[in-house]
Amino acid sequence: MSWIGLAAVLVSIASLLPLGFIIWIAVQTGWATASVMIFRSYVGDLLVNTMLLVALTVPICIVLAVALAWLTERTDLPGARLWAGLAVAPLAVPAFVQSYAWISLLPGLHGLGAGVLISVLAYFPFLYLPVASALRRLDPGLEDAAASLGHAPWQVFRRVVLPQLRLAILGGALLVGLHLLAEYGLFVMIRFDTFTTAIVQQFQSTFNGPAANMLAGVLVACCLVLLMLEGGLRGRERYARVGSGAAVVPRPFRLGRATIPCLLLPLIIAILSLGVPFVTLTRWLVAGGADIWRFGQIGLALGQTLVLAIGGAAFATLLAIPMAWISIRRPGALQRLLEGCNYIVGSLPGVVVALALVTITVRVALPLYQTLFTILAAYALMFLPRALISLRASIAQAPVELEQAAGSLGRSPVRVLWSVTMRLAAPGAAASMALVSLGIFNELTATQMLAPNGTRTLAMAFWALSGEIDYAGAAPYAVIMVLFSLPLTWLLYVQSRRSAGR
């Protein structure tokens, strides 16, 4: 096997650490102790909370995302491009900032209803993006064919359009579900208990106790259930597009008199998901005046955050290169297995990854505990799948003939990878780094648990201040996080449009 293959295997084995940790803990604790800790009413309550949250939020997100995507992509809705942008923009507002905006607007907000409301507003773009781009790629010839067979527009939508959006909907729904399981800040703010909030609480009170580890085990089980559910519903069906005929530009559906009511949906969503954070942040900035801009502290936090974000992004992208290369150039059983490993780990909540790394470093490699290396490793594990996606796409576009030519000129495979493939895939690598750094920029849970003493990232500072009900003091940090996230969100938006061929 080549060096590249070996590197990919090593990365995949390392990425299995958190999962291995959970299994190891479960085995070590033993069934008797574990069952006592798992089967108690507190865990039952958490399970009900988490399940209700997922079961309510995901369907609402699906309906909302499909409706918005259809309005912006397939109708003559005035300002469709603007509404499309506004439907993606909430990605730039970290979920806990969204929660902070709502709780400071309506201090009484709490419980399941509030959790669902804020989760929908924070996460529906994860569904909107794939659904909108699937709608753009859909062959309008199919809809013409269905109409010629006597199907009214709503029947065409139900029997032809919707079934073909299935994969996009499933993928997006999985992403939203996993985020709901992993989210910490959003739910603590509105005093809604989920597994993740409970694990962090346990960790903070008992540090590395078996109780936290057992909860983490249940959380991992929930993630795996979601993954299997999605895999099962996805099935083996391939929706290959048949034929390649001249793509007809779809004729937009005329809304006519329904235009005004249809405009209300994107407008209301934009007000709730963007207007509320904007108004709240502006209010706190005005109320706080110049006092809240403590530039020394803010600058320090920004600097630390940038170091972690860029370092983590570079590390994750570097680790993703062998994997991405293999998945394009040497697809096969081994590659699918390795990719599966990365995928599962990438779907584990940050709190589980952090818990695993804390335990492993404390017990096995104490000098690494709370070091820069450990936190960067945690980021790399958490965000490896993100890095893989764009890298893989751009390596696929680098012609294999160039690699062969370079090889025939006497370069070793590793040097070819570096001097030819990666040069050509540089835009993809940059996009990978951007995506990963966006994730790290707003990461709270793992950073809190793993970062070296004295670290205070923007998210941590924001969290500490808002925890002390110093909402005004927290506002500048939130504003900086949003402003830094905006360009990356824009990149995501542009990329999704380009991948659809327009």
Add this chain to the structure above:
Amino acid sequence: MSFLTIESVCKNYGATAALTDVSLAVERGSRTAVIGPSGSGKTTLLRIIAGSETPDSGRLVLDGEVLADGAAFVPAWRRGIGIVAQDGALFPHLNIADNIGFGLPRHDAGRTARIHDLMTMVELDASLLQRRPDQLSGGQQQRVALARALAPGPRLMLLDEPFSALDTALRVSTRKAVASLLGAAGITTILVTHDQTEALSFADQVAVMRQGRLLQTGLPRDLYLHPVDAMVAEFLGDAIILSAEIKDGWALCALGHIAVEQGGRQGAARIMLRPEQIGLVPVVEGGPGKIFGKVVETDFGGSLCTAVVEVAGAGLLLTLRRPPMETPPAGTAVEITVTGTAHVLGETSPRRP
């Protein structure tokens, strides 16, 4: 009255005119081919008939029912018009049986039997029914698309270059099968294509389009032998177009005196000959009243070879395609003969000297 009447239909996309004043009548049970180069507006015309597009102005009447008249418009799904698209447009999420049954009522007792009948009709094996569209070959996909369009019993069938994605041998056999099937079912059909052989052999009526206008409509043979202008002539096959002086049923041109149809114009005009009217007879020396030439170049191409013949004293080069045994080698002196009459072209679009 005709089964389908298209009256003065116009369609613009922004500043570009896709269709200008197109009128066409289609008889019940007939087969019409609309032919034109790409961008000539033929697909737009088809989409307007199907109801996927609305005309800016003009009328569309099918079997006495007004489908479109200015702003009034019957939507595609109420028209009962079947389409077979270029790529088949099969639903990728449904198997073959569900694709064919898509336009049939879902809880109808005879549904399965009808699907099987249709499979037999398009000569496909029933074992394919559970397959997915992407597991079928291009020709099979087109047959499924045809069966699907036939299922609800359409009043009119539209074929949008349905054979162009197939390879040559398959194209001919599929075209024949489709033509005889639609003929047997008595379904009025409109075929859009850019392939002249396909149009001429498939249709009872051929309509030639260019730049959004209908240039000429008629029987395939009439169009081939009596095109209105050089463009139509060249679009439907190889043509030799010459300047001539017409007098009393004879045209005097570079190829000598050639008979023309009676009752035509007199004086200067342009005439058209099809290359198959030209004969080449190798000779040793010339004689009076005959036209001679010399083969300057030949190109062997199997069943059809190309010969370039220089007409003596006229500075005219004729490019002729003919069987190999009738193609004299380069350098041969030949007598040039013409069989049949020449066709006098109309005065429109004089493009060549």
